[in-house]
Amino acid sequence: MLASLKAVLCLSDPFDACLWAACACAFWGMMRFGEVSVRTRASFSGILHLKRSNVLSANDLDGVPYARLDLPAAKTAKPGEVQHVFLNAQTAGLSPLDALSNLAQVVPAGADDPLFSWRDGRGEIRPLVRDAALQRVNGIFVALGLGNTYGHSFRIGGASFYLAQGVSPEIVRIAGRWRSLAYETYIRAFEQVSSRHMADLPLPGTGAA
Template sequence: MLSSFAASLTQSVRPVTIKVYLSAIKNLHLELGYVDPTEGAHFLKRVVRGICRCHGVAAVRPRLPITFPILCSLVDTCLAAPAMCPHDKRCLHAAMLAVFFGFFRCGELLEAPTTRGCLTFESGMLHVHLPRSKTDPSGEGTTVLIGPAVPPYCAVRAMLTYLTATASARPGSAVFILANGQRLNHSTFTAHVRTLLSTSGVANWQDYAGHSFRIGAATTAALAGVPDHQIRSAGRWRSDACLRYIRTPPSSARTLASKLSSSSLTCQFEHFGKAWPSFPTVKSNNDEETDDDEADNDEAADDDEADDDETAGGDGDKTDEEESGCREGDGAYEGEVRNNS
């Protein structure tokens, strides 16, 4: 029955959505004390795998990363913009730096329930209390710490300057309010960022969005040699899905062969070859199916992480995979790959 249900959905929804529906059916049965209908359903797994192979993955609009060099260009252009009033300059200046250095999803900082009262300064650092976020749906709350940097690219100083200039605002009001009295929401923020990128002469400026700051922060951290676990903690990711945010430039392939054939690695492999003789391995069909199932489960978990990452901010116009941008192979950006050798 589930196989027929999955097959009937192919004309209306994407394969990743079918996986979500089946996962919901599984969870509902378990919560009600029934047996998992997907357990041991090998034919269902084959049907889902065939759907994925036949229909593929829908094209996703690219989301290029705003790395630190691009952020600096954005800030410089913003502060020098002749047509922008001083208030809006301070507002955008603080918003861009805070979103980047805090690894924020835009909705977490720009939308409710985060207010001015959630921001405090202690020991030279900016403390942002998030009453609720995607990884905290129960509303226990979490606090994001942002340290100082070199001006004018310091989020702490930029935020302090903006809040001081708007000290008359109520603590319960939105964090960022433009000169016209409107909240700086996600769509308005993205529009301003694209305008600044276009003015700065950045290529493909239309492929950048608000979430490009979060992607760029993860990419910049990786290039700076920050450990994966620290990147995951800074971005409040629940899994290793944060690794999908790190963009690898095509130029990294130029040095990959030399790294693989380095003398130190060659010596290690020669030693292993003497100690561990190789034997032919025969994999059974059951083993192949098990490996495929594990890969499918891992991919589905990553898709679920990326699909709804903007829902905390109420951004209903996001499509699947849009948070992390594009799938593997679309990582065009300015920078170098992390050195894992």
């Protein structure tokens, strides 16, 4: 679904470039959609929402590039606590690092402007509004016969993908900023990983695999 979305979006268009960056970051960073968007244009606050200055690009100990988003506020954070979202390069053209780089080129903005922002026909910077973003996404998905999605789908979808690929649940928990393993109760995530843990187990005394 993520690949299908990107294939339809026009990444040279300011709104679509912004939307793609938000969706890619929400999925791979297991972020709540409210962390990449705002309720209304007027509700953006630099104290609560991501700004362009909240992005750090660096290389890890192996020299692999990554990005860190410093969330000024989060649902599970204490007042004044900054939470970090770590984004890594991904294959198949779906990398959030590439999406952020494209956004910076298509929609240049100041350090205090919203991270996920676009410019309207008058050149004014505008934050990504949740309802408008999901309307665009669902318009594409419905046209492709993929049904509707919801803001939380990106966060759970990312966790489901990592778990299905064999990433340690504890790593997923830490990266997704869950305070417990409660996220594992999501059926979709369990369905995709259950066979890795429960299928083809050896019978007692047989040694069969």
